Amino acid sequence: MSALRPADEAAAPDKTATPLPRSPRRPRAVRRAWRRRLGERHPAAARALSAAVTVLAAALVVAALVMPDSVGHLGPAAFLRIPAEAVVGAAVLPALARRPRVAVAAVSGVLLGAMAVLNALDMGFGQYLGREFDVVLDWGLLGDAESYLEDSLGRTATLAAVAGVLAVVLLLLVLPALAVVRLSDLLARHPGTAARGTLVAGVVWITCACLGLRAGGLPLASDSTATALEDQARRVSDTLKDEAEFRKAARVDAFGNTPAGQLVPDLRGKDVVFTFIESYGRSAIEDPVTAPGVDRTLDARTRALAEAGFHARSGWLTSATYGGSSWLGHSTTMSGLWISDQQRYRTVMASDHMSLTDAFEKTGAFDTVGVMPGVRKEWPEQKWYGLDKVYDAFRLGYRGPRFSWSTMPDQYALQQYQERVHGKRPADGRSRMSLLILTSSHQPWAPVPKMVDWDRLGDGSVFKDMEAAGDKPADVIADTTRSREEYGKSIQYSVTALTQWLERYGGKDTVLVFLGDHQPIARVSGDHASRDVPVSVVAQDPEVLDRIADWGWTDGLRPAHDAPVWRMSSFRDRFLTAYGSTPHPRKG
Secondary structure, eight states, X not given: OOSSOHHHHHXXXXXXXXXXXXXXXXXXXXXXXXXXXXXXXOHHHHHHHHHHHHHHHHHHHHHHHHOOSSGGGOSGGGGSSEEHHHHHHHHHGGGSOHHHHHHHHHHHHHHHHHHHHHHHHHHHHHHHHSSOOOTTTTHHHHHHHHHHHHHHHOHHHHHHHHHHHHHHHHHHXXXXXHHHHHHHHHHHHOHHHHHHHHHHHHHHHXXXXXXXXXXXXXXXXXXXXXXXXXXXXXXXXHHHHHHHHHHHHHTEETTTTOOGGGSSGGGTTOEEEEEEETXXXXXXXXXXXXXXXXXHHHHHHHHHHHXXXXXXXXXXXXXXXXXXXXXXHHHHHHHSSOOXXXXXXXXXXXXXXXXXXHHHHHTSSEEEEEEETTOOSOOTHHHHHTOSEEEETTSSOOOSOOBTXXXXXXXXXXXXXXXXXXXXXXXXXXXXXXXXXXXXXXXXXXXXXXXXXXXXXTTTGGGHHHHHHSOOHHHHHTOHHHHHHHHHXXXXXXXXXXXXXXXXXXXXXXXXEEEESSOOOHHHHOTTOOOEEEEEEEESSHHHHHTTGGGOOEESSSOOTXXXXXXXXXXXXXXXXXXXXXXXXXXX
């Protein structure tokens, strides 16, 4: 008799029934089966495909290991070197058991891809900002870059560009990992050949290193990835140390305890206007492509101002930034501190370190106003700057077209400044100090506006046909020569608009200080351009310029090549001292 109960008998398996389908093969098993079938049917093609994939994997790994971090070194010679890291990897990975080997190879590949991404960022930042990418501070600037592309090329092109960049980054993280795993498996399957090849490669690397052999200016024996890792670690350490040291420096202020009555007494009764011209750098005056037109404009405007009773003196300041991040140049000039990165900027904005604009506000004798057509969102920095009122892009009544990144032509912004601010007397007989930041010379320098009759500006609609007929940003961005030419035209336009405004509306009490915030990008200014920017002081009252006679600046709007060069951070204290301010230091 069966030991099973009836219910159990019903549940017992029927050996004659059709077997249940087996679970799907795992992906690795499927790949193996596919390769086996391909090899059986097309052995030659299978071997060729396998060899091609291996060669591509090796090329990808070597290219990532020797990838330079600057455009100047980017060339065929850079990728014809022997990476020490590959020699070490070829010696270590085959000695590991399979699972640890695959794990180490995959992690190494991802790190290699990450270093390639950082090298690419270094190249981009070197071209646009004249410095290396800071892995601690600079991620936020990528959002600014996206906004710039959207303003210049449109939303659709920007989305496509961002999608493309993300896809490339993903591939750079995944493909090197797969490549290193494949190569490590190959070396493990052929230990004898791998050992001999690694020994030969190591001997060749040591020989090249000892003899100092080079190709295209780069050493044939490369250890660039290890050096880059060390460099990144050093940058992170330096950034963290700098944050603490700069916080202490920001608490020290030569004029921090100066009484209100002892701040800029020699400018009481004056209408003082500080103006930054976007990307107005030394190259605009000295570069062989841009200088002829810009120099003619500066000389012509110097003569026109002289006929209106104005005279000028000009020199050079070395900016804390290059190619972009204009706010670093603005805050360096106004604070008297060297604000060269975003962390320093945040530290100063959160401090009570006195800005130059704040010095005027503290006197109680000046109204302080900002006109900032480039500001299109909340701007909490207004408090630190000590500005009573700010007119941003949405408060100037502009109804015309945008000129790429620039929200409105400088001439329109200046006319609105005249109508809303300068043309009205401050209350209670006070003086006024204004901060203007002009934007028409911001890259990509297309389309560049042209001057129109001041009485026809209206709400800016007059610029619609001009913008539509102008150059397209995409055409200028891709052409270095045209970028330099259009950059020069934009500087001519901004200088003309500003000085025509002064000639038209300025008076005996008007004091204009204008300067650049930084040099244009390296593609326009050159790979080894200085960080110098022009600065000018313009006034009718001869006593205003007599106060700076000992500065040694050049007469006129165009500074001489050998005119004095100061760090931008020194300007605040020199200016305050020249116009009678008495230092009362705050030592933190």
